[in-house]
Amino acid sequence: MSPAGARAPRPRALEVLAPGPSTTVQDLGRPGLAHLGVGASGTADRGAHRLAQRLVGNPEGAAGLEVVLGGLRVRARGALLVAAAGAPAGLRVDGRAAATRCPVVVPDGAVLELAAPPTGVRTVLAVRGGIQVPAVLGSRSTDVLAGLGPAAVAAGDVLPVGVPDEAGCTAPVVDLAPPVRPDRGGPAVLRAVPGPREDWFAPGTLQALARTPWTAGRDGDRVGLRLAGEPLVRSRPGELPSEGVVRGSLQVPPSGLPTLLLADHPVTGGYPVVAVVVDADVDRAAQLRPGDAVRFVLLPPPATSPPGPDPRAGAAGTAPPTLAR
Amino acid sequence: MPEPGAPAPGAPVRLRPCGDAALLVEVDPDGEGAAGVLGSVLALHAALRADPPAGLVDLVPAARTVLVRLRPGSDPARAAAHVRAVAARAAGPAAAAPGPAGCGTGEGRAGAEVEVPVVYDGPDLAEAAAALGTDPAGLVARHTGRPWTAAFAGFAPGFAYCVQDAPAAGGTGGAPERAWDVPRRASPRTSVPAGSVGLAGPFSGVYPRRAPGGWQLVGRTEVRLWDVGRDPPALLAPGARVRFVDAGGGAR
Numbered sequence: 001m002s003p004a005g006a007r008a009p010r011p012r013a014l015e016v017l018a019p020g021p022s023t024t025v026q027d028l029g030r031p032g033l034a035h036l037g038v039g040a041s042g043t044a045d046r047g048a049h050r051l052a053q054r055l056v057g058n059p060e061g062a063a064g065l066e067v068v069l070g071g072l073r074v075r076a077r078g079a080l081l082v083a084a085a086g087a088p089a090g091l092r093v094d095g096r097a098a099a100t101r102c103p104v105v106v107p108d109g110a111v112l113e114l115a116a117p118p119t120g121v122r123t124v125l126a127v128r129g130g131i132q133v134p135a136v137l138g139s140r141s142t143d144v145l146a147g148l149g150p151a152a153v154a155a156g157d158v159l160p161v162g163v164p165d166e167a168g169c170t171a172p173v174v175d176l177a178p179p180v181r182p183d184r185g186g187p188a189v190l191r192a193v194p195g196p197r198e199d200w201f202a203p204g205t206l207q208a209l210a211r212t213p214w215t216a217g218r219d220g221d222r223v224g225l226r227l228a229g230e231p232l233v234r235s236r237p238g239e240l241p242s243e244g245v246v247r248g249s250l251q252v253p254p255s256g257l258p259t260l261l262l263a264d265h266p267v268t269g270g271y272p273v274v275a276v277v278v279d280a281d282v283d284r285a286a287q288l289r290p291g292d293a294v295r296f297v298l299l300p301p302p303a304t305s306p307p308g309p310d311p312r313a314g315a316a317g318t319a320p321p322t323l324a325r
Numbered sequence: 326m327p328e329p330g331a332p333a334p335g336a337p338v339r340l341r342p343c344g345d346a347a348l349l350v351e352v353d354p355d356g357e358g359a360a361g362v363l364g365s366v367l368a369l370h371a372a373l374r375a376d377p378p379a380g381l382v383d384l385v386p387a388a389r390t391v392l393v394r395l396r397p398g399s400d401p402a403r404a405a406a407h408v409r410a411v412a413a414r415a416a417g418p419a420a421a422a423p424g425p426a427g428c429g430t431g432e433g434r435a436g437a438e439v440e441v442p443v444v445y446d447g448p449d450l451a452e453a454a455a456a457l458g459t460d461p462a463g464l465v466a467r468h469t470g471r472p473w474t475a476a477f478a479g480f481a482p483g484f485a486y487c488v489q490d491a492p493a494a495g496g497t498g499g500a501p502e503r504a505w506d507v508p509r510r511a512s513p514r515t516s517v518p519a520g521s522v523g524l525a526g527p528f529s530g531v532y533p534r535r536a537p538g539g540w541q542l543v544g545r546t547e548v549r550l551w552d553v554g555r556d557p558p559a560l561l562a563p564g565a566r567v568r569f570v571d572a573g574g575g576a577r
Contacts, residue, residue, distance in 0.1 A: 034385040034394070035370070036559040037478035037485075136553050146482050147534070148553070196341035196349040242479055244385030244392025246347045268387050268479035276344030279397040301342035302401035 012078035012129060012161040016153055017111065020071020023153040024222075025131050026124075027063040030139035030148075034244065034267045041143035044222055044263045044286035045122050048086030052126035055083035055103050057164070057172040062130030063140035065153065067123045070116035072153075076106040080161060081128035081172065087120030087287060102176040103128075120287040121220075128169060129162035145223050145264040187213065187293035190281045192250065193301050197240065197272035201252070202233040209250075209258075209275060210298050217257075218290035222264040224251075225288060231256025232274060239270035248277035248285070250296075262286050338369070338412040340405050346397045350408055353389035362389045363476045363488050363527075365416065370477075370563055372415035378404035386477040386563050388486070438472060438566040441531065441548050443522050444573035449541035453507050453524050454576075456541075461576030464543065472568045473529060475561040483533035483551025485561035505529070513539035520545045522569070529569070531561075546572075 016023075026049065029042020043049035043066055050060040065072065070089040084091055084100040091098040092113045098104045100123075106112050114123055133140050133150045142149040153159070194206050209232060217226035232252055244267065245251065250258040251271045260277060261269075262285065275298065277285060288294060339354035352369060353362040370386040373393065377384075380399030385392035395404055445465045447453075454464040471492070475485035489505060507524040514537060517523070521532045523540030532538060533551035550560045561567060 031382050031394075034383045034392075035478055035563050036557065037480065037482045040383070137558065148482060193342050193344050196343050241388030241390075243349065243387040243390040244394075246344055246392070246394060248344055266479070267385060268477075273343070276342075276347070278345045299345075302345060302405075 010077050012080060012163070014065075014080070014127065014131070014159040014161060015075040015077055016155055016157040016159065017073040017075060018071060018155055019153045019157075020067055020069065020073075020114065022068040023072050024066050024142040024144070025063050025133055025150050025153065025159070026066040026141045027139055028061045029141050029263070030137045030143075033137060037146075037267055038137065038148065039143060039146060039265060039267050040247070041141045041146070041149070041222075041264050042139065043124060043141070045086045045124060045283045047283045048122070048124045049126075051101070051177055052083045052085040052124040053130075055085070055101070055172060055174065055177060056081050056126050056128040057169045058126060058128060058130055059168045062126065062162075062167065063133070064124050064126040064131060065159075067114050067125055068121055070114045070123065072114045072125070073111060074159075075111050076108055077158070078161070079108050080106045082106055082112065083126050084114065084123050085126075085177070086122050086124045087117035089117040089123040090115035099176065101179070102174075103172045119289070121289055122287060127161050128172070129164045129167045132160040132162040132167075143264050144221065145266060187295045188284055188288060189295050189297055190285055191278045191299050192248075192275040192281075192296045193278060193299050194275050195273070195301060196276075198274055200234055200236050200240075200272035201274055202235045205232050205274060206298060208232060210296050214258075214294040214296070216288040216290055216292045216294060220262075220288065220290065222262055224259040224261045224265060225285060227258050227260060227294060229257065232258065234272070236272075240272055242268040242270050245269045245273060246276060248279060248282040249273040250275045250277065260285050337416075338409070340408065342401070343392065345401065346395045346399065348393045348395075348401055348405055348408060350391045350393060350412065351389065352391065352412075363474075366391060367474070367476060367564055368415045369412055372411050373408065376407075376411050378407040378411075380404065387479065388477070438568050439560060440568050440570055441522075441546050442570045442572035443468075443544040443546050445544040445571060445576045446573065447522065447542035447544045449510070449524075450543045450576055453541040453543055456507050457505070465571055465576045468529065468543070469569050469571050472566050475563055475565040475567060476528075477563050478559065478561075481533055481536055481551075483559040483561070484530055485550075485559070485563070485565070485567075486528045486530055487561070487567050488527055489529070507541050509539040510541060513537055517542065518545070520547060520550075522546055533559075544573075 026043040029040040031040040053060050053062050083103050093106050094110045136149045212229045214227040214229040249261045252258050252274050253271045339351040341349040343349045352365045366386050369391050380396040383394040450461045454461045471490045473487040473489045476488050478485050505527045509525050517532050517538040519534045521542045522544040523542050525540040531550050
């Protein structure tokens with residue numbers, strides 16, 4: 001346990017004293033490999049991740065820590081600049097309170113602690129220079145479903161931190177980022193687009209989806225969040241032939257209770273997807289705690305237009321800018 | 326009566342909305358589910374790789390769909406028009422058949438035939454053979470008799486759903502063989518070893534790592550299906566041609 005007695009400056013790192021309930025290294029994931037059976041994974045709250053990285057002058061794709069329900073304790077090796085965003089976990093440096101959503105200096109040897117946040121689930125901790133564990137297929141993200149990327153963070157881990165000059169960092173330029181989604185209480189409102197398999201459900205199911213007060217289940221993880229409420233009624237039994245699913249899909253197993261797919265969702269699924277939460281609202285879903293109230297607001301689907309009488313229409317030349325309907 | 330594996334030329338596509346940053350392209354909108362649909366999926370996947378819509382992030386080919394994932398903020402209507410045009414071209418008879426001709430734009434290994442030596446001693450060999458109306462030796466002969474094509478991936482990194490080529494037109498004059506249609510195990514195993522060669526429905530596949538699974542296990546291979554230190558890490562990307570070879574002297 002005693003550090004090597006070398007005089008040379010030690011490499012910058014975070015020494016993990018306690019990981020809390022669940023902490024993983026995350027960046028923006030590994031999109032583009034789904035045809036190999038590899039999901040995008042990456043940070044569950046992309047907005048919080050990007051903000052935290054920007055606050056310390058990192059490129060947005062740098063790796064940070066995704067800390068579930070606080071509890072993380074780390075010791076700085078070298079003086080580090082950190083920022084926390086996402087779930088508002090209280091931050092302490094050697095016992096002294098520090099602000100979230102702002103750059104914070106952690107002196108060499110100081111202990112940084114994250115308390116359990118009063119709301120939300122995941123706090124992103126960015127470190128200037130980025131967490132530099134080895135990348136797997138272009139990403140440092142832990143994909144808990146596929147078993148790709150670094151192992152979950154554990155006590156005793158020493159997580160290397162990059163040198164800002166080599167990591168593409170710029171000077172931090174803001175002192176504080178005000179909250180952009182103040183918590184006004186009431187249910188989380190998620191916008192969703194019907195389909196692709198709304199025709200697997202009884203008439204009126206979309207209205208029921210929008211009308212039902214849902215609550216977040218207790219066993220949510222990076223793969224998905226189960227919702228409790230009045231079960232949706234399927235008009236067809238069984239499973240679909242497997243088909244690709246996206247982050248935000250509301251997949252409905254035979255129980256009728258939807259699972260909202262999050263960052264580490266499987267690449268394909270066999271349960272029909274009744275609607276898909278719009279991309280910009282999935283971050284909010286990833287911050288839902290067990291028992292939190294959820295409402296869905298349905299949007300009209302984007303115009304994809306049904307097949308016309310001649311499916312080859314538009315095949316010649318370039319695609320028209322819009323499909324007028 | 327179309328032969329199993331026969332292409333479905335001109336199969337129309339149906340575009341289904343999938344949130345605000347994706348489209349689900351259904352190649353088999355009427356749900357016929359014929360094995361030939363996989364050839365159309367492969368052809369569409371290859372065509373969209375070669376001529377991607379603006380803002381493309383990812384293509385996910387599956388049993389009868391191709392999911393087109395777009396960068397958030399892209400215009401799904403514009404992508405839809407592009408996909409429709411590409412699909413109309415890909416549905417032409419020349420592009421619909423599975424095989425090297427339809428897969429030339431896949432991953433680096435596509436087009437080449439990957440040999441997978443198999444020891445046919447799986448715990449479900451006899452049961453799977455019975456389901457196909459043959460015996461273990463007959464199953465091995467069929468499994469190794471013609472090449473397979475990796476149609477799509479899923480379930481786990483590097484797991485490829487492979488479908489066997491249709492018999493050559495005219496055949497050899499023997500008794501007509503039943504199409505691959507092997508039921509999944511009623512109760513999935515909690516742990517299937519890496520390298521297990523399985524059958525389910527019209528598909529054969531090899532488990533890239535230890536995982537729970539419900540496929541009927543007919544054999545095992547030493548070949549590594551997935552290796553993150555390799556480029557590409559998946560041995561079998563969509564479009565890859567696979568030949569299973571009997572490495573253990575027939576069924577055991």
